[in-house]
Amino acid sequence: SITRERTEVILQGTSSPDPNDPAAVWEEFEFKCKPGDLRRRPCFISPYHYRLDWLMWFAAFQTYEQNEWIIHLAGKLLAQEEETLSLLATNPFAGRDPP
Numbered sequence: 535s536i537t538r539e540r541t542e543v544i545l546q547g548t549s550s551p552d553p554n555d556p557a558a559v560w561e562e563f564e565f566k567c568k569p570g571d572l573r574r575r576p577c578f579i580s581p582y583h584y585r586l587d588w589l590m591w592f593a594a595f596q597t598y599e600q601n602e603w604i605i606h607l608a609g610k611l612l613a614q615e616e617e618t619l620s621l622l623a624t625n626p627f628a629g630r631d632p633p
Contacts, residue, residue: 547633
């Protein structure tokens with residue numbers, strides 16, 4: 535069966551020196567086929583899936599302790615690792631200091 539609601543894991547970063555500041559601007563890393571921006575046309579690649587996008591969908595049903603790879607992914611995004619960024623649709627920090 536399929537659930538009536540879909541929980542999503544959203545990865546964001548900020549350039550703010552104080553991420554706890556209410557004025558800090560958080561920017562989202564967008565994935566190639568994972569739902570996100572409602573104005574974006576849906577991705578259609580049936581019968582295949584982008585592996586990372588697929589894993590992100592299932593990670594929303596569990597805790598990060600059950601999906602330790604998310605911590606490693608976040609570290610690679612913070613380090614602006616090109617191989618990891620190539621798996622994403624957009625990098626909001628391209629050409630800027632890392633988050």
